[in-house]
Amino acid sequence: MKRMLKIATVAVAMSAASSASAVDWQNWQGWSVKVGVNKITPKVQSGDITAPAQPGSKVDVGSDTQPIFSVAYAYTSHISAELVLGTPYQHDLSGAGALAGTGKSGTVKSMPPTLFAQYHFLEEKAMFRPYLGLGLTYAYFYGETGSGALTALTNTGSPTPTTFSVDSAWGLTPQAGVIYNINEKWFADLVVTKTYLKTTAHYSTGQTVDLTLNPVATALSVGYRF
Numbered sequence: 001m002k003r004m005l006k007i008a009t010v011a012v013a014m015s016a017a018s019s020a021s022a023v024d025w026q027n028w029q030g031w032s033v034k035v036g037v038n039k040i041t042p043k044v045q046s047g048d049i050t051a052p053a054q055p056g057s058k059v060d061v062g063s064d065t066q067p068i069f070s071v072a073y074a075y076t077s078h079i080s081a082e083l084v085l086g087t088p089y090q091h092d093l094s095g096a097g098a099l100a101g102t103g104k105s106g107t108v109k110s111m112p113p114t115l116f117a118q119y120h121f122l123e124e125k126a127m128f129r130p131y132l133g134l135g136l137t138y139a140y141f142y143g144e145t146g147s148g149a150l151t152a153l154t155n156t157g158s159p160t161p162t163t164f165s166v167d168s169a170w171g172l173t174p175q176a177g178v179i180y181n182i183n184e185k186w187f188a189d190l191v192v193t194k195t196y197l198k199t200t201a202h203y204s205t206g207q208t209v210d211l212t213l214n215p216v217a218t219a220l221s222v223g224y225r226f
Helices: 002-026 148-154
Strands: 030-041 057-061 064-074 079-086 089-097 104-111 114-120 128-146 164-166 169-181 186-194 198-203 208-212 216-225
Touching: 030 186, 057 208, 064 089, 064 216, 079 128, 104 148, 114 169, 128 164, 169 198
Parallel strands: none
Antiparallel strands: 030 064, 030 216, 057 089, 064 079, 079 114, 089 104, 104 128, 114 128, 128 169, 164 198, 169 186, 186 216, 198 208
16 A cells, blocks of 8 residues: 555656646747858849940849858747847859849858747647748848959949949848757757848949849758757
8 A cells, every 4th residue: 555655656746747847848938049051042133233334234143151140039939039140141243134144243241130030830849840930131231342344344444443332231031940859958940031132232433233132041050948
């Protein structure tokens, strides 16, 4: 009888501990961090470079892949906020439209920190957890460098190299992702985002070109919950 009572007591204690653990897991709040890699691919729609450029002279922007890291806070098991940062991206610029095939016209660096609000589906302990988010991105452009091809196209015959600048801009960034819970602390994350972003490039020759960039990004990361 005493043996059975002991077994029952242990079983109740284990059940209570398990229930308490489940409640803590279900209502988990706290910080997490992620590190990974992100590829940004601009989906460019270029206006024409203003006169005296040849009609139909446009610009294309190349993709780049860089490390990223983020910090997130879960307010509930479903609602969280995340700040995504990373190292600078470097994008090659080239001619498009009437300038297609003219080669590389320059490079520009970008830093696009983004703050997301997110909603996670299913239970926190689910192995796979899809989520949706909406973020605000500030695309900071700097380090613009023109090439000899750019000077030849915009300032023919001049010994003065053409320089340019790109306006920094704000954009909205929806995201869709899925988390794979390795255990209660470690997880993997795959997410796709698209930033709705417009900007303008200004050349030292007085010409400008309007660009709709709308980059799509794919990131793969590993994270840890505190």
